[in-house]
Amino acid sequence: MTFSPQLEARFAKLLESYPAGRQRAAMIPMLLYAQDEIGSVTDELVEEVAQRVGVTPLQVNEVVSYYSMLHREARGKYHVQVCTNISCLLHDADQLLEHTCQKLGIENHGVTPDGQFSIEEVECMGACSWAPAIQVNYDYHHFVTPEKLDRLLDGLRKKQ
Amino acid sequence: MADTVKLTIDGHEVHAPAGMLVIDAAKLAGIEIPAFCYYEGLTLQAACRMCLVEVEKMPKLMTACTLPVAEGLVVRTETPQVAAARKYMLEFLLTNHPLDCPVCDKGGECELQDMAFRYGAGESRYNETKVHTPEKQYSPVVFFDAPRCILCYRCVRICNEGMGVNALGVVERGAVSEIAPNHGDHLECDECGACIDICPVGALTSGIYRYQTRPWEMTHVGTICTHCSDGCKTTLGTRNDRILRGNNRDRSGINGEFLCIKGRYGFDFYDHPDRLQAPLMRVNGKLEEVSWAQALAAVAEKFKQTIGAGTFGIVGSNHTTNEENYYLQKFARSVLGTNNIDHHRTGDVVTLVDALSGKSGALATVADLCERKAFLVLGADLALEHPLLSYQIRANYRHHQAHVYVVTPKAVREDKYAAATMRGRDYESLRDKLKAQPELVILFDDSYQGGELRKLVDFGESLGIPVRYVCLVDYANSRGAIDMGLTPELLPGYQPSGQSGLHLDEMLAAELSVLWVVGANPLENAARKSGFLVVQDLFLTETALQADIVLPAACAYEKNGTVTSGTGEVQRLKRAIETMGAKPDLEIIGFIAREMGAAAALGPWTPDAVFEEIRKNVRGYDVAMPALSTGGAAQTMPVNGRVAVPGPAGLVRSDRNGLFASGTLGRYSKVLNSVLESRLSR
Ligand code: SF4
Ligand code: SF4
Numbered sequence: 001m002t003f004s005p006q007l008e009a010r011f012a013k014l015l016e017s018y019p020a021g022r023q024r025a026a027m028i029p030m031l032l033y034a035q036d037e038i039g040s041v042t043d044e045l046v047e048e049v050a051q052r053v054g055v056t057p058l059q060v061n062e063v064v065s066y067y068s069m070l071h072r073e074a075r076g077k078y079h080v081q082v083c084t085n086i087s088c089l090l091h092d093a094d095q096l097l098e099h100t101c102q103k104l105g106i107e108n109h110g111v112t113p114d115g116q117f118s119i120e121e122v123e124c125m126g127a128c129s130w131a132p133a134i135q136v137n138y139d140y141h142h143f144v145t146p147e148k149l150d151r152l153l154d155g156l157r158k159k160q
Numbered sequence: 161m162a163d164t165v166k167l168t169i170d171g172h173e174v175h176a177p178a179g180m181l182v183i184d185a186a187k188l189a190g191i192e193i194p195a196f197c198y199y200e201g202l203t204l205q206a207a208c209r210m211c212l213v214e215v216e217k218m219p220k221l222m223t224a225c226t227l228p229v230a231e232g233l234v235v236r237t238e239t240p241q242v243a244a245a246r247k248y249m250l251e252f253l254l255t256n257h258p259l260d261c262p263v264c265d266k267g268g269e270c271e272l273q274d275m276a277f278r279y280g281a282g283e284s285r286y287n288e289t290k291v292h293t294p295e296k297q298y299s300p301v302v303f304f305d306a307p308r309c310i311l312c313y314r315c316v317r318i319c320n321e322g323m324g325v326n327a328l329g330v331v332e333r334g335a336v337s338e339i340a341p342n343h344g345d346h347l348e349c350d351e352c353g354a355c356i357d358i359c360p361v362g363a364l365t366s367g368i369y370r371y372q373t374r375p376w377e378m379t380h381v382g383t384i385c386t387h388c389s390d391g392c393k394t395t396l397g398t399r400n401d402r403i404l405r406g407n408n409r410d411r412s413g414i415n416g417e418f419l420c421i422k423g424r425y426g427f428d429f430y431d432h433p434d435r436l437q438a439p440l441m442r443v444n445g446k447l448e449e450v451s452w453a454q455a456l457a458a459v460a461e462k463f464k465q466t467i468g469a470g471t472f473g474i475v476g477s478n479h480t481t482n483e484e485n486y487y488l489q490k491f492a493r494s495v496l497g498t499n500n501i502d503h504h505r506t507g508d509v510v511t512l513v514d515a516l517s518g519k520s521g522a523l524a525t526v527a528d529l530c531e532r533k534a535f536l537v538l539g540a541d542l543a544l545e546h547p548l549l550s551y552q553i554r555a556n557y558r559h560h561q562a563h564v565y566v567v568t569p570k571a572v573r574e575d576k577y578a579a580a581t582m583r584g585r586d587y588e589s590l591r592d593k594l595k596a597q598p599e600l601v602i603l604f605d606d607s608y609q610g611g612e613l614r615k616l617v618d619f620g621e622s623l624g625i626p627v628r629y630v631c632l633v634d635y636a637n638s639r640g641a642i643d644m645g646l647t648p649e650l651l652p653g654y655q656p657s658g659q660s661g662l663h664l665d666e667m668l669a670a671e672l673s674v675l676w677v678v679g680a681n682p683l684e685n686a687a688r689k690s691g692f693l694v695v696q697d698l699f700l701t702e703t704a705l706q707a708d709i710v711l712p713a714a715c716a717y718e719k720n721g722t723v724t725s726g727t728g729e730v731q732r733l734k735r736a737i738e739t740m741g742a743k744p745d746l747e748i749i750g751f752i753a754r755e756m757g758a759a760a761a762l763g764p765w766t767p768d769a770v771f772e773e774i775r776k777n778v779r780g781y782d783v784a785m786p787a788l789s790t791g792g793a794a795q796t797m798p799v800n801g802r803v804a805v806p807g808p809a810g811l812v813r814s815d816r817n818g819l820f821a822s823g824t825l826g827r828y829s830k831v832l833n834s835v836l837e838s839r840l841s842r
């Protein structure tokens with residue numbers, strides 16, 4: 001598999017950052033960076049990472065299927081993650097999730113037909129103090145209300 | 161002693177070696193701490209929390225499976241708090257469990273059932289809909305029923321660590337996590353079934369045994385696998401003269417709980433539809449069923465006519481027992497008056513024993529493979545051809561970091577952890593590295609024979625360290641066949657036969673008056689030349705098809721006797737079932753002798769009587785009986801009286817069966833032929 005020169009450089013650095021014989025520790029960051037570049041964790045990527053860190057593809061799959069931040073299917077350009085765990089739930093996160101779905105016209109785990117947005121209900125993101133919280137790609141948004149959410153999504157839509 | 165620590169477990173004072181885990185230290189005091197995920201010999205998992213114990217001065221319950229002993233530790237393994245914790249763990253494990261014990265294969269020998277019974281976790285407060293997924297088939301051997309799985313990771317670890325195959329993993333998370341195979345929806349692996357047998361519950365089940373019986377309806381008979389020469393003990397579960405399963409959960413035998421697909425499932429040839437159950441005699445050119453009396457009379461008649469007037473050739477087997485082999489050669493030599501007796505040799509044991517004469521303790525045992533410090537593997541792909549030996553060396557590396565040197569023509573499984581790997585045969589370039597080892601075991605296959613083998617032994621002896629050898633041979637009693645004198649030049653115990661008779665290939669090419677083949681298929685690709693052909697076998701093989709008389713023989717699982725493994729360890733076969741119509745070869749040979757009026761000269765043909773004779777007469781076989789009679793192994797100490805035997809080229813050749821073949825016998829095993837890998841490996 002070929003990656004961009006920047007990503008290759010990142011991989012090279014990653015593999016060096018762990019003691020000899022512990023290269024498998026680079027598996028998760030490699031998967032994350034590669035996912036950002038190619039959009040999802042493909043079978044090809046699984047094989048490639050397995051080979052590079054010296055484990056079996058099944059062992060990579062164990063990791064990929066465990067972490068929800070790693071995904072086998074392509075997501076929208078903006079991946080909206082709504083937390084419905086306890087603190088957020090107490091602040092009506094369930095309604096927020098419903099609102100997000102209505103606003104984008106897709107279900108939880110869906111992707112908009114234009115590929116711009118996707119939604120995922122997630123567990124606690126460690127942002128309880130600012131509940132309800134959502135995450136769009138790597139950015140956190142706190143004390144989210146339906147109105148704030150609408151503004152955010154409209155803004156992103158314009159940005160495309 | 162400095163490295164022993166003293167601790168208290170349930171009021172008992174226990175002295176345990178430093179570093180030992182509390183769960184094992186408790187065993188020293190006869191206390192069993194429940195465990196699902198802890199498994200002796202495998203890495204620690206600490207996943208199930210069944211082993212929780214109370215430890216004084218520790219704020220919370222501790223997992224005994226990860227807690228090393230310490231001086232003055234006070235442990236309590238069965239307090240109300242501990243019992244409550246275990247009960248809650250069980251309730252938790254049962255939340256999504258389908259409670260289908262009445263139809264589960266494991267019912268009656270399930271560790272989860274036992275624990276639920278012990279801690280009375282009979283009620284659940286879980287009102288949600290259970291997560292349920294239908295069962296999946298990963299191969300003809302391995303089935304997986306996710307809802308029954310308690311995620312102890314035993315299967316994953318035995319496959320990764322024990323087998324070195326890495327075929328199983330755990331995917332997904334939480335309540336939906338499950339065991340996944342290495343190839344998407346199916347397994348490509350050794351199909352050994354170790355994962356199935358190690359599963360404490362009925363989550364992994366085998367295609368061979370599932371839904372056949374309840375465990376308590378079976379009789380369990382410990383006997384020796386009849387396939388390769390590694391000599392694994394397999395405990396056959398039988399019911400109504402049918403073998404339903406093989407395993408070795410009690411870890412008796414030289415193999416502990418190891419078995420490959422052949423020992424665990426490859427017993428199924430015994431009831432193949434082609435199995436012979438009545439003698440056959442050629443009448444007007446066609447083989448027709450006749451009675452035993454008719455067939456035996458005809459054989460005896462022909463033999464009697466030929467003595468003194470014609471020539472005999474006898475081909476023995478790599479699968480028949482020591483008793484049968486001994487009796488057969490005695491018959492040939494003393495009744496038929498010939499040294500024309502041989503078998504298919506698969507390793508040059510004769511030369512090895514000769515080259516080592518005068519030395520003692522130079523032959524390695526299976527236990528040595530797990531204990532010695534260094535190994536040199538020559539030629540063979542151990543993981544495929546000698547699965548137990550490969551398993552032992554792997555375990556040795558895992559536990560004691562043994563140094564393994566590999567010199568083979570192709571890449572092998574040992575490469576992964578070998579201290580040095582080399583393609584080809586230039587083992588001599590390893591001299592310096594090997595010399596630096598405290599001791600060495602050399603394992604070699606049939607590509608080292610004759611002069612090459614003598615060179616190898618010279619090399620080994622020149623290293624200046626204690627060296628032990630394993631001459632790899634193919635089949636369950638390949639070694640015993642040689643030890644028992646199924647060779648033209650050697651009598652039992654490597655004594656010279658005086659005047660050598662014909663070798664195997666010479667016998668097949670010669671126009672002998674009578675060729676008598678016992679449990680072998682030498683005419684697989686050749687036409688018979690002999691005037692008369694008598695064959696004893698389980699099946700109508702290519703050889704049997706050409707016979708004048710075919711006598712249906714019992715297989716190893718249908719008879720008593722002893723066999724000698726490739727490492728020279730004698731073990732007992734114990735009859736597990738009887739198959740109508742077939743007789744053990746020993747009995748058949750005895751009956752022929754009786755028909756000929758030669759029985760008195762040969763002595764009784766019961767396995768025990770013949771083995772007694774072997775113990776008395778065959779050098780190296782005067783083994784201690786207690787070990788043997790209780791199902792253990794005893795190493796024989798063969799001695800060669802320096803009889804140089806220049807065997808013709810091509811006499812010694814291995815069939816290189818690999819994991820999914822077993823010579824002619826393997827063709828009749830459904831399971832060996834059904835797994836995908838057997839097609840891939842061809
Ligand atoms: S059958 Fe043997 S090799 Fe295959 S997955 Fe199970 S333990 Fe591994
Ligand atoms: S399948 Fe069996 S051995 Fe494997 S994790 Fe589940 S319960 Fe344990």
Ligand code: SF4
Pocket residue numbers: 385386387388389390391392415418419420421422423424546547548
């Ligand atoms: S390793 Fe050999 S003796 Fe052991 S189970 Fe397999 S075939 Fe049988």
Ligand code: FES
Pocket residue numbers: 083084085086087088089123124125126127128131133
């Ligand atoms: S519960 Fe939502 S961020 Fe913690």
Ligand code: FES
Pocket residue numbers: 194195196197198205206207208209210211212223224225226
């Ligand atoms: S046996 Fe200790 S946690 Fe499983």
